[in-house]
Amino acid sequence: MSAGFPIGRAAEQSGVKVPTIRYYEEIGLLPAPPRTGSNRRLYGDDELKRLAFIRHARELGFDVDAIRTLLSLQDNPQQSCAAADAIARDRLLEVRARISRLRALERELERMADNCAHGHVGECRVIEILADGTHEHGRLGD
Amino acid sequence: MSAGFPIGRAAEQSGVKVPTIRYYEEIGLLPAPPRTGSNRRLYGDDELKRLAFIRHARELGFDVDAIRTLLSLQDNPQQSCAAADAIARDRLLEVRARISRLRALERELERMADNCAHGHVGECRVIEILADGTHEHGRLGD
DNA sequence: TTGCTATTCTCCAGTGACTATAGATTAGGG
DNA sequence: CCCTAATCTATAGTCACTGGAGAATAGCAA
Numbered sequence: 001m002s003a004g005f006p007i008g009r010a011a012e013q014s015g016v017k018v019p020t021i022r023y024y025e026e027i028g029l030l031p032a033p034p035r036t037g038s039n040r041r042l043y044g045d046d047e048l049k050r051l052a053f054i055r056h057a058r059e060l061g062f063d064v065d066a067i068r069t070l071l072s073l074q075d076n077p078q079q080s081c082a083a084a085d086a087i088a089r090d091r092l093l094e095v096r097a098r099i100s101r102l103r104a105l106e107r108e109l110e111r112m113a114d115n116c117a118h119g120h121v122g123e124c125r126v127i128e129i130l131a132d133g134t135h136e137h138g139r140l141g142d
Numbered sequence: 143m144s145a146g147f148p149i150g151r152a153a154e155q156s157g158v159k160v161p162t163i164r165y166y167e168e169i170g171l172l173p174a175p176p177r178t179g180s181n182r183r184l185y186g187d188d189e190l191k192r193l194a195f196i197r198h199a200r201e202l203g204f205d206v207d208a209i210r211t212l213l214s215l216q217d218n219p220q221q222s223c224a225a226a227d228a229i230a231r232d233r234l235l236e237v238r239a240r241i242s243r244l245r246a247l248e249r250e251l252e253r254m255a256d257n258c259a260h261g262h263v264g265e266c267r268v269i270e271i272l273a274d275g276t277h278e279h280g281r282l283g284d
Numbered sequence: 285t286t287g288c289t290a291t292t293c294t295c296c297a298g299t300g301a302c303t304a305t306a307g308a309t310t311a312g313g314g
Numbered sequence: 315c316c317c318t319a320a321t322c323t324a325t326a327g328t329c330a331c332t333g334g335a336g337a338a339t340a341g342c343a344a
Contacts, residue, residue, distance in 0.1 A: 006311095008320060018321085019303060027301085038310055040321055060243055061203030064301070073254065085255055092251040099244045101202055102237050109234040112215065113227055148340095150291060160292085161332060169330085180339055182292055206330070 004034070004042030014051035021051065029054060029064060029071070061098070066091070146176070146184030156193035163193065171196060171206065171213070203240070208233070 011018045024030040025041075030050060033041045050071070057067045069087050153160045166172040167183075172192060175183045192213070199209045211229050 006321075017303075020301085022322095023302065036310095038321085040310080056243060058301085059203065060240060060247070061201065088251045088254040092248065092255060095244050095248045095251060098202060099241060099248065101198060102241050102244070105202070106234065106237045106241065109230045109237060112230040113234060148292075159332075162330085164294090165331065178339095180292085182339080200330085 004044050007041050007043065010041075010043040010048060010051065014048050014055060016051045016055050024051070024054065027064065029067065066094075146186050149183050149185065152183075152185040152190060152193065156190050156197060158193045158197050166193070166196065169206065171209065208236075 005013075007018050007021055010016075011021060014021075016024070021030065025032055030047060033043050033047060035041060053071075054067055057070065062070070070091060073087060147155075149160050149163055152158075153163060156163075158166070163172065167174055172189060175185050175189060177183055195213075196209055199212065204212070212233060215229060
């Protein structure tokens, strides 16, 4: 039954820095929390999870707009199936594309570390790995 | 035996916009190409691959510094095994962390699309999926 | 050759997502 | 009560682009 905690603790718990939390509130990613009598923000566990989610999603390279749509799935569970489905499917395609790129890069980095273990660096082919010509110029994320 | 192509064609081939190519040159991610008599940049296939690589890596959320170290593997194949190995291993850890996060998100999005197919949205748990408390506060990428 | 549009050039200002600083106020411990 | 740490608002700076202004050049058609 805690009455909530201040922004500093929210920051250290969520891994999102204090000014960034205020920034997220400003741009509407995080709802404005209640304040104390002396005007200080009071956070609870829900905003903590939301913050950590935003942090991870940003680290994965999603831009704020993508995160907004992801959070809208969470926030409006009553919205039309069609809308939620469209959002989920789009993000799913994007996520899968990212995974396959990362796995290709993973294999190449493994190969290099492996070669190193045997005493020689060999040519690095990271460029060839990711520089394949598959142009889907429709943006995939940011 | 083409004498190279101008920046516009390099842009459309690589998927990197013209001003962004000039920017990459400015910050030293892309070597300054030769110029024509009238001072226009002339690119070849190698720069093209490098550009596409940079584009993909940025889309995957690597920052310019990370890309710089990745490219350094490519650029100095003669460098010490220890150095190359360290870079490759670090990036590998990072890449794997990203992959596992993305796979968790993939599963949740699949579940949602799946639920939708059966007529109900259900609660969205994207937040719980990524908002786990595993704090490795050492930055992983950017 | 002349005319015309497209492309390139450099430089500089603007955007998105933070990140840091300044100055004032408040909280909480000794 | 005092003092340091945390918080507040507001503003400015950073990173990685992105777009615009204005001038020069390319390339093609008449």
